[in-house]
Amino acid sequence: MKRIVCPLLMLCLLLGLARTSLAASPPSADEILRLPPEMVERLQTEIAGVALSPERRVDLLVEFISEQGGFGFQYQASPTFSVRETVFQARGNCLSFTLLFISAARALGIEAHAREVRVPLAWRQDEDLIFDVGHVNVGVETPGSRKTVDFDPDFLRSQRLASPYRGRRVSDERMLAHFYNNRAAELLGEARIELAAEWVAQAIALDPGFAPAYNTAGVIERRLGRPERARAQFQRALELAEDPAPTLFNLVLLERSQGRPRAAEDHARHLTGLRPSDPWFQWALGRFYEDLSELDRARRFHLRAIELNDDEPRFHRSLARVLYELGQEAEAARALARAAGLDASSEASRQQASLDKHKGPD
Incomplete structure (x- = not known):
């Protein structure tokens, strides 16, 4: 091809x-x-x-x-x-x-x-x-x-x-x-939430098996202050989705906001068990829990991402940010230094790829 x-x-x-x-x-x-x-x-x-x-x-x-x-x-x-x-x-x-x-x-x-x-x-x-x-x-x-x-x-x-x-x-x-x-x-x-609902309804009508549209519909229902309807839309998205992760993120947020910690933790357990060997997914989990101010949990996921792929500068920058918030400034500085070194190497590779792409015939 x-x-x-x-x-x-x-x-x-x-x-x-x-x-x-x-x-x-x-x-x-x-x-x-x-x-x-x-x-x-x-x-x-x-x-x-x-x-x-x-x-x-x-x-x-x-x-x-x-x-x-x-x-x-x-x-x-x-x-x-x-x-x-x-x-x-x-x-x-x-x-x-x-x-x-x-x-x-x-x-x-x-x-x-x-x-x-x-x-x-x-x-x-x-x-x-x-x-x-x-x-x-x-x-x-x-x-x-x-x-x-x-x-x-x-x-x-x-x-x-x-x-x-x-x-x-x-x-x-x-x-x-x-x-x-x-x-x-x-x-x-x-x-423009009511108008957004019209557009996502059109997506669902056109392709009733399109899971991301139900996820969006759940977001809309939550914005409209209708948590039960939001939960139903998210559950439908889970039934259809090949990758349930985006909807599980939303369900964790919904259940926490509704004072349902047990349900939130059930979804979190499902979420964290999805792809234990995927560094990008571990990084996504780290950022998610960082946004929730659960810094110890965020640190664990960032460290796991780095364990799986030590050559990605974004993983090290995220870890540095969490370590700094935890007051571990020396460790944060080391993580930032590692990210900077990887950034420099990545930029050199991109420049070489650009030269190779535009290189004329010998």
């Missing part, structure tokens, strides 16, 4: 928190994917008119959807735009660019679909509510090959994300459910 990396895009935040105004009501699926006539004309003239083979058309389309390309698009983490909005704003996040690329490819007669990609557990936190963070990219099939188009600026990371085993093909319904769910989370970031 060939891997194509579009250089302008940053990390994809499927549940980034918006700080800009969003449309008032959910558009139809057709509206989300519709290309503006001006772009259709350019695609036909500047790509279809000069390239007959599907493979060459894909390469030209990648060039067009880049900062240096014909459309000059730029990355912006949020809000998540429809295809038309992405074109006219000339910016978007990775889901926005995935939608745009798929619509443009199909207009050129190329089969393209979205891929959900497994990434280390991460989240975005707004006050005391947890949102999933994930990644999507594009699968392209032509008569002669299969390709993956990934929108990530880190060359080494994008190579990993484009690997076949890291992702799976998903339906248009699932892809669009991601879109509606993103917008719901972004509206929550604007405190």
Whole structure:
């Protein structure tokens, strides 16, 4: 499988928190994917008119959807735009660019679909509510090959994300459910809670098996002061989720806020037993308990992450922060020094990768 990396895009935040105004009501699926006539004309003239083979058309389309390309698009983490909005704003996040690329490819007669990609557990936190963070990219099939188009600026990371085993093909319904769910989370970031509920309802209606939408619905219900409904939505998310961790984080927070320490501890026990050999998950647990001011527990998880992977500077920085709060300043300084050394080594590797990527033929 060939891997194509579009250089302008940053990390994809499927549940980034918006700080800009969003449309008032959910558009139809057709509206989300519709290309503006001006772009259709350019695609036909500047790509279809000069390239007959599907493979060459894909390469030209990648060039067009880049900062240096014909459309000059730029990355912006949020809000998540429809295809038309992405074109006219000339910016978007990775889901926005995935939608745009798929619509443009199909207009050129190329089969393209979205891929959900497994990434280390991460989240975005707004006050005391947890949102999933994930990644999507594009699968392209032509008569002669299969390709993956990934929108990530880190060359080494994008190579990993484009690997076949890291992702799976998903339906248009699932892809669009991601879109509606993103917008719901972004509206929550604007405190437009009732409107967010409309958007997440659309995600669930389109794909009733999409667990992250129920997680978002639970967050909305909690914001509306309806803990029983929130609990029911979180439980439904758990029934559907391949990875229950994001919902378990929210359930721990919900039960603690409702004065139910036993239920909270049950969920915490489930959570902490999920992936004991995954350093990124251990780090996520450490940050979670750090936010809850349970510093001794946070320290244990950060130390476990480092035991599993001593070469990640973020693990050492997190440990240093917790150690400092615990008054262990000498140990904190050593952890910071280790992080700084790893940062320097990582930057050198990134620079070398960039040189290798742009190096011309010998």
